[in-house]
Amino acid sequence: MLNAQVETFFHKQTATFSYVVHQAGNDSCAIIDSVLDYDPKSGRTSTSCADQIIAYISRNRLRVQWVLETHAHADHLSAAAYLKAQLGGRTAIGAQIVQVQSVFKDIFNLGPEFTTDASQFDQVFEDGHTFSIGDLAVKALHVPGHTPADMAYCIDGVGVFIGDTLFMPDVGTARCDFPGGDPHALYDSIQRILSLGDDTLLYLCHDYPPESRARQCCVSVKEQRDGNIHVRDGISADDFVAMRTARDKTLDMPALIIPSIQINIRAGRYPEPDSNGTHYLKTPLNVL
Secondary structure, eight states: OOOEEEEEEEEGGGTEEEEEEEETTEEEEEEESOOBEEETTTTEEEOHHHHHHHHHHHHTTOEEEEEEOSSOOSSSBOOHHHHHHHHOOEEEEETTHHHHHHHHHHHTTOOTTSOSSSTTSSEEEOTTOEEEETTEEEEEEEOOSSSTTOEEEEETTTEEEOTTSBOOTTTOBOOOOSTTOOHHHHHHHHHHHHTSOTTOEEEOSBOOOOTTSOOOSEEEHHHHHHHOTTTOTTOOHHHHHHHHHHHHTTOOOOTTHHHHHHHHTTTTOOOOOOTTSOOOOOOOTTOO
16 A cells, blocks of 8 residues: 555635645655635735645655646636746646636637637646556546536545535535536536545545534545435435525625636636736626
């Protein structure tokens, strides 16, 4: 058994878990779902959360091989570009990111300079693509529904990093009302994840716990099958789709969707600066 290690970083503002995964005795590591701090009142970015990751990697003398995204997040900005600039590594996401880029290119009217070919990323993964983090074998699983491009990363000896597909059992499942979202596809994706074996550990991207428990980043497949309020064993696809569709109609847009999407479809990069040297984000009125 490979001695794999997972270090977790929590970003309180967006309730996001980021991870560094590596193997004892091997300096290669991957960063998964990093966060760039953003103040929506001022439009200022900062790197305090990402700098904690950098400090950990430096302290443990690790070498970044991958900077992985499970999808183009709508609730936080990615620090992938900053981390790559500081530490190296290759940015990667699911190949279906091109669909997300195409939709949001139109919504934000990004113009011909923004390409929708995923070239902003160093690597895109198709379903079933295998790669490695040092000696740790990884398989990319396409798990659409929340967005068309969601990927889960199944790392041998560690578990599966599932992004927003599932939350803790008492919180439920991801919303499906973003462009390209599909509750039918999400149900099928969840069943695929839950078929991986009861003892498989699922690493979450977020937790929104009730006051009765502490936040938690990891849960077993069995705990999800036994107790997930939206999709435990015995809940049919039709029941799930009806619940998810009705619930999504009650949800507000994420507070950071407008800045997040514009940064994240660029692999964490800012838009090109205007003639005055300042980077700008667009806010479409009466569109989302």
